[in-house]
Amino acid sequence: MGKxxxxxxxxxxxxxxxxxxxxxxGEVSLIAAEDTRVTRRLLSxxxxxxxxxxxxxxxxxQRLPALLEDLGSGDLALVTDAGMPAVSDPGSxxxxxxxAAGFQVEAVPGVxxxxxxxxxxxMSGDGFLFLGFLPRKARERRTKLEGLTESTHTLVVFEAPHRLKATLRDILAVxxxxxxxxxxxxxxxxxxxFRGTASEALAHFREPRGEFVLVIRGVTPTAAASGPTDDQLEEAGQRLASLRKDGVRAKDAVAQVSDALGMTKNRVYQMWVESGRTTR
Known part of the structure; x- marks a missing residue:
């Protein structure tokens, strides 16, 4: 029985x-690779x-049954194009x-x-959330980010060059x-x-190339714990409704209300999104 x-x-x-x-x-009988062309360069x-x-x-x-059968007669190595298998990868x-089939599984750690x-x-790695690649569609991507507005954990995201700017814009907005x-x-x-803010990153990466990993600081515990007062929420709602009626863009409206009332842009943006749903 293989390993x-x-x-x-x-x-x-x-x-x-x-x-x-x-x-x-060099010792295994077979290598299961995410892309054999990439792994062939490493083996060469x-x-x-x-x-x-x-x-x-x-x-x-389609491949799983045959690979389990191959394990019955020899050792098998699982590799991804880069890094550890099963991290943003189907290897899991x-x-x-x-x-589950009783084969021994052994990790050979790497980068x-x-x-x-x-x-x-x-940034602190004591507590972080790895999100892999965010959804490709803008609406789904923003929804994912909206669920993380109060997270105190450092966020780690993979992104492709052709989606980097859209993702940075959504990070800034949400x-x-x-x-x-x-x-x-x-x-x-x-x-x-590059170290800075989302808007600074947008200005810096005008023509993104290569593979990207984004590390985003979480909110401070005190900021997450102390929310706006009822009076602030009521006034913010009124101001946002007025700005929406006047045709002000979301980014500008959120900035105005956040600065005027001392509320976080994350919370104000949530209110903007929620008010937009109720007015449809």
Whole structure:
């Protein structure tokens, strides 16, 4: 009976592959890779010639039975394109079913873009929420962010270059001017870590390229605990209704009411969204 190795691979710099990972990849009978083309480049660099099969979000249901059968006769390594399998990756299904079938599962730890970005951000990693990739659709993305407006945890988000600006705009609108760290091409030749606010990041990344990890500071516990008074909420509602009637944009209306009443932009924006639903 074989063993399933969950192997971490570099997120950019090939020197970050551990000697143990290199040894395991050369000893297994088969490698299940997210994209065999990407993994083939790593294996060529190592001089390793081991059979591979693709295992990804599109074919995982078809591949699983055959991979479990392969485990019956030899060791199998599970790898993703970059980082640890099963983190924003379909590998968790294979791990769960292999363990349920009685196969031994062993981790071969490696680099993670999540912890790498956290360590570079200067923000606390004592308590953080990893969100993977936010929804592609704007409405769903904003809804996801609205549920995090009062979270005191540091938030970690993956994002593709073609969606970065839209995501930053939604972060600004929903979470406000949070301190954040935007990490680009981590461990690669053109690595960049931008530290600032969402609006500053929007101005900086005019033509985003590469792979991004966003680290966003959570609200302070005191700010989360002390909400606005009933009088503030009533006045804010009246002001927002008047501004909406006058055709003022959401961003400007939220800023005006937040500055005038001393309420957080997150809370004011929530009220704006809720009032919009009731007026439809």
């Amino acid at each position: 399933l190795y969950v192997v971490g691979t570099p997120i950019g710099n090939l020197e970050d592959l551990t000697p143990r990972a290199a040894r395991i990849l 660099h190592l001089g390793i010639h081991v059979p591979m099969v693709s295992y990804n979000e599109h074919n995982k249901h 299904d294979l791990v769960a079913q292999a363990a 993670s873009a999540v912890t790498t970005a956290l360590s570079m951000s200067g 979470l406000g001017e949070r301190e954040m760290s935007v990490c680009r091409e981590l461990t690669k030749l053109y690595e960049e870590v």
